[in-house]
Amino acid sequence: MQIATPYLMFLGDVPDTLAAKTAYGINDWRPEWCVGQLRMEGCAADLGIPDLTLTQAVGRGCRTMVIGVANAGGVLPEHWVAEIVAGLEAGLDVASGLHVRLGSIPAIAEAAERTGRALHDVRHSSETFPTGKGTKRPGLRLLTVGTDCSVGKKYTALALEKGMRARGLDADFRATGQTGVFISGRGVAIDAVVADFISGAVEWVSPAADPRHWDLIEGQGSLFHPSFAGVSLGLLHGAQADAFVVCHEPTRTRMRGVEARLPTIQQVIDLTVQLGRLTNPDIRPVGIAVNTQGLPEPRARALLEEAVAAHGLPATDPVRFGVEGILDRLAAEFPA
């Protein structure tokens, strides 16, 4: 999938910033591609980049309108359709990370046909996958896992890629979600793959590689989330992870969208090792990534020190304090 850049970020009228996390993620990791944002009345998200009309966006060189929002169930609200049609008429392609296909909405399909613009559904892949084989393939792989959804798994994998490359290591971020695909320009939204092919798609996303090459695979969901644990397990098995980092959001008390309680970091470590051994008997934890965004710095540092003491692993907030400790641990555990 090739998406033309730069982007106009469409935020609709989402009720909170978490619903626009795709847009925030793209803007954080590819700010040079995010020329401006288009927000509807009542929108509670703000990327802090210029608000542009469609005409202004085209004038500044935008080539694709990115539907950078996710909502439960992946439905496209009725009242966004007219804006998307107007975007196509203004000369922009449209790329969406929603479950629903843009082309399944008649007004959008008709406008794309009429204007000759492209529609990209980042959550859908035209690739056909084999079922997973579970046979160990060469190359090193690190998977980010979590105590819940939306706890920083993508950020952590991207930060590790950046840090490894800065050290001169051969490393690639491997996207498994729509935001990651927008950021890396390739990959598969694993939660939209047909269930039989989850682990097979991950084997495809992270193919056999040089024995010293690192793939940094973006995790999804949580083994403890009643909605999505199946996706997380298929991803773990397909990744055949040599190493994993546990991602955590310390202010959350319930799992996102359901009544279930959050597991502890130790429960996630234990279950990931237990279940991951099916396809990689040597799987091991190499760090903890805590999203401390909601905490003052002294409290954040104290919490990370507690995590180091409790688990014997480097613990950091990748966004706030970097990932050098985890990279040092990886270098020690997997000497060249």
Next chain:
Amino acid sequence: MQIATPYLMFLGDVPDTLAAKTAYGINDWRPEWCVGQLRMEGCAADLGIPDLTLTQAVGRGCRTMVIGVANAGGVLPEHWVAEIVAGLEAGLDVASGLHVRLGSIPAIAEAAERTGRALHDVRHSSETFPTGKGTKRPGLRLLTVGTDCSVGKKYTALALEKGMRARGLDADFRATGQTGVFISGRGVAIDAVVADFISGAVEWVSPAADPRHWDLIEGQGSLFHPSFAGVSLGLLHGAQADAFVVCHEPTRTRMRGVEARLPTIQQVIDLTVQLGRLTNPDIRPVGIAVNTQGLPEPRARALLEEAVAAHGLPATDPVRFGVEGILDRLAAEFPA
């Protein structure tokens, strides 16, 4: 999904009987619907029902040609297309359990359009599912789980439905695979659902019910299968099983289609309880179903006695020896 009966069973030229297990399953549980079979040169499967030409099938009242075969990856072989087109031209609807949609093959789509016949893709659902919630709902549920794929999970659930109904209990088989959908005329092929909605689809398949009603939910795959464990886990979480039966095939040494070793029955019991507790803390095993088809009767009976002694659970071959022992155990564990 409503499929017109009776059926002409199309077996193609599959290389072994296991590849035609859908057709065998339909014929075993709905023999009154299976009027005849259509086999191509080299076909190694045989349902033991009349071989019919298309003209003969139509003459005997057949209304739907059932593609009763499954192959790895779900692809439709090129050389079956002409037979399917001929079936449509003879006046039959066509129903398929393959992953590939019949309508995605131009020659078939064109013939269906031209003849006005219906195409059914049993593995695909037009239903939109919410994501799973994990909140406990009323009604009793039994899930069949397995040490591997194709070990008798559907047969066991169907045998339990039949046995419970014979005892006057309120019980329904809930299909989660293509054969089950052909047999029960409803349900969802869970392995073809988009990954994010696995547990949500199971919550839909087995909705809230009377507190004394039993749903007998057909399991899929195995928590220990590197290709499909994600599907099995989402199914377990969505089922919120009160009780489960472990299904096993004792002559197998490797898991179907991969190099992984078979888990033990005890490993399956332990992991099912451990992971199932996320959505039902009271989940418990109530029996073991062993497919002893390949064993002489004395060996089969000895093996079942060993399983009873080792696990303290009723053990049977549902096809050969019935399921009364498991039903007695259920009656004792869940008194009305």
